[in-house]
Amino acid sequence: MVAQETLSGRQPESPPAPGPGVGRAAVLRRGGRAGWPRTLLAVAAGPLMWAAFPPQDLTPLAPVGVAMLAAALYGQRARTGAWLGLLAGLAFFLPVLTGIARIGPDAWAGLSLVEALYWLPLGALGALVTRLRGWPVWSAALWVADEALRGRAPFGGFPWARLAFSQTATPLTPYAALGGAPLVTFVTALIGGLLAYAALAVAAALRTHRASATAAPEEGSAGPEESPAGGGARVLVRAVWRAVWRPVAVAAAGGALLVGGGLAIPVPTGGRPVTVAVVQGNVPRLGLDFLGQRRAVLDNHVSATRRLAAQVRAGTVARPELVVWPENASDLDPYREADAYAAIDGAVKDIGVPVLVGALVDTPDGTKVENRGIVWDPRTGPGNYYVKRHPVPFGEYVPFREVLTKMIKRFELVPRDFAKGTRSGVMRLGPVDIGDVICFEVAYDQEVRDVARGNVLVVQTNNATYGRTTLPPQQIAMSRLRAVEHGRTILVAATSGISAIVAPDGRMIHRSREFVPDVAVAGVAARTGRTVADRAGAGPEWALTALGLGAAAAAGVLGRRKNEGN
Known part of the structure; x- marks a missing residue:
């Protein structure tokens, strides 16, 4: 029950053990407001996404990196999310823009910092939308909004290293024929959000059952089957699976549909x-x-x-x-x-x-x-x-x-x-x-x-x-x-x-x-x-941007109402 409520975007009524989806209860004494685990998760997301780009071309790591950042942002305050976004951005842009060092190390560091600053709002709003049901969709739309801003301002923008450009020879590439680079970014980020959704469900269930197992001796209810010798590991696996099979199935089905959908999109070859x-x-x-x-x-x-x-x-x-x-x-x-x-x-x-x-x-x-x-x-x-x-x-x-x-x-x-x-x-x-x-x-x-x-x-x-x-x-x-x-x-x-x-x-x-x-x-x-993308023009980008920003605004309103109610 705790796992499903947490992943739907609602906070549990009783304060559980610290972990993903708990908000302020997850704050540790060190590592900033987010705590060291989340901070390290956000920092590690940057190099993983970088490895998806040429010349490394480890393309599946792009959604994995997005998932790690989403998991770090889950349930956090906006200002904590902004900090985590900045850290992830620096860890991404510094390696992806190493070629700029040919002009000078200062130019490389300066441009990387400027580009990483765009991930401040990405992190802040990304943390906000995790309060909503269906948050992987709204989070993916925010990636499109962030890239739309980064590609336009200042001085006309610098749209290098967009998430879509890591997926130029993958099953997701054909989505470009429907909605251009923004749609490819959205689908890539959505797969990452679904991965985070499943991972957070498993983590929440493990915490719940670990807490139950810890409390059992105090209540005098521990039995032989709950001990390792009595098959406690099998009991734990079954209990966790009962708690998480639905979110895991949703994430797996969603990812399979997105990949299969890309493979089904026809792309022209003749002329x-x-x-x-x-x-x-x-x-x-x-x-x-x-x-x-x-x-x-x-x-x-x-x-x-x-x-x-x-x-x-x-x-x-x-x-x-x-x-x-x-x-x-x-x-x-x-x-x-x-x-x-x-x-x-x-x-x-x-x-x-x-x-x-x-x-x-x-x-x-x-x-x-x-x-x-x-x-x-x-x-x-x-x-x-x-x-x-x-x-x-x-x-x-x-x-x-x-x-x-x-x-x-x-x-x-x-x-x-x-x-x-x-x-x-x-x-x-x-x-x-x-x-x-x-x-x-x-x-x-x-x-x-x-x-x-x-x-x-x-x-x-x-x-x-x-x-x-x-x-x-x-x-x-x-x-x-x-x-x-x-x-x-x-x-x-x-x-x-x-x-x-x-x-x-x-x-x-x-x-x-x-x-x-x-x-x-x-x-x-x-x-x-x-192509359909030619006819649609910038429409998909603006629609996805509005979707992400609208979700963030809704999350902000709900948060204020909740605080006023308390």
């Missing part, structure tokens, strides 16, 4: 065939000074394209109908630098098909830089182009520049701010319309959704600064989820890797190694159909 080429020219060396290698990087991509043209003429490689170069393939402005223009134009004429060229271009007034993807035709030269709409704060532009550059000399590496683009990334490239996003724009739902009407999606990126860290494989994982979400082939072109070709169902057709020249030619599907 009009088109032959594409993705060029990874490579950089002379990794690090922050890749911009100082501008001519060498351009020459590498020109040479790789010319080698491809020679192979096509020799008949050893299929002739592509379009070619994609990465971001920063030319950091020499081809509109102003005659040598750069001639080098690019010569390579495009040699291959004889349109090439999407990543280049940095000065704005007309010379005060800013545009990060462009330029459609370069072998006959007419540079034509339509896309300008990155979401430049990286503190990397491609410096907020509060006059103040911060005096304090942090590293910002002098960004002498001019990058301009924000305003035009769509949907452009004609050879026989298809492409939807272009640049670098970490692939992490943003809206940016990718805006260009998903293209037949093929393109991600132009430069990972030279973060090469051989956790960040490039995490970016590939995002691209795999986007492929399923929008039912589109995705071409990822990176200067130094990882470049990739991803099928509409998320399968990897090609994946390059890092810091090697690589040219991939493949036949892919060009599609025009739209």
Whole structure:
């Protein structure tokens, strides 16, 4: 009875032994208001969730980590939950963002702390909703709400390492075709909540029967069958099972339905065939000074394209109908630098098909830089182009520049701010319309959704600064989820890797190694159909966010009424 009441969200009428679901009775003398067991549980949740992300790819650990955090939050006050959320956030973001350390340890620690702060409200509201029936559902919705906020503010947000991005090659991936990344996050967190629900039921039943066994000698009721020799262990197991079989069955059935539901969702695989080429020219060396290698990087991509043209003429490689170069393939402005223009134009004429060229271009007034993807035709030269709409704060532009550059000399590496683009990334490239996003724009739902009407999606990126860290494989994982979400082939072109070709169902057709020249030619599907996620847009995210926040508000009202009644 105690186990079932505790898990339904109601507090037992008589104060039981300290443990999950007891609220203030669970407070220990040390380890903060939550006590050491819950504190350690929350801290351990972070590394478990991190291990679910690339390159570790231990994907089942994501819901396990969510379950551990949910169990730590269960029955706690909001302020205690906020503290536990912060600890879990730090333990998660510090390892998942280690690639940022290439910029500097201070940048890595600072960004990790800022991202962990978003888990303060996640922990606080997550603790509140455990007072309600069905709390795993409301808790999962709060994960969506938290990621919605983190992906939008400040400076446009930083939606890296969302829970959904740990599930890009699992039975949960197809949910992206229905509700995008927010729905995948929700389902992943819901499985974690169900695991916590079952675990807390078992823990509560064990405490109850342990307390009964301890009290029995005092009442003189202990018998031979309650002792170890008399089969007391079997009695305990049977008693606990009678108390917990319902919540365990509910959790198991719910998890099975969610996993089975994902496997039953159809994802597209076919489409009009088109032959594409993705060029990874490579950089002379990794690090922050890749911009100082501008001519060498351009020459590498020109040479790789010319080698491809020679192979096509020799008949050893299929002739592509379009070619994609990465971001920063030319950091020499081809509109102003005659040598750069001639080098690019010569390579495009040699291959004889349109090439999407990543280049940095000065704005007309010379005060800013545009990060462009330029459609370069072998006959007419540079034509339509896309300008990155979401430049990286503190990397491609410096907020509060006059103040911060005096304090942090590293910002002098960004002498001019990058301009924000305003035009769509949907452009004609050879026989298809492409939807272009640049670098970490692939992490943003809206940016990718805006260009998903293209037949093929393109991600132009430069990972030279973060090469051989956790960040490039995490970016590939995002691209795999986007492929399923929008039912589109995705071409990822990176200067130094990882470049990739991803099928509409998320399968990897090609994946390059890092810091090697690589040219991939493949036949892919060009599609025009739209997924349910395309039609729904941001609707699922807003609906789940409202669900979570509404539940938290209801829990707060019920808590106040209960306190007033006492």
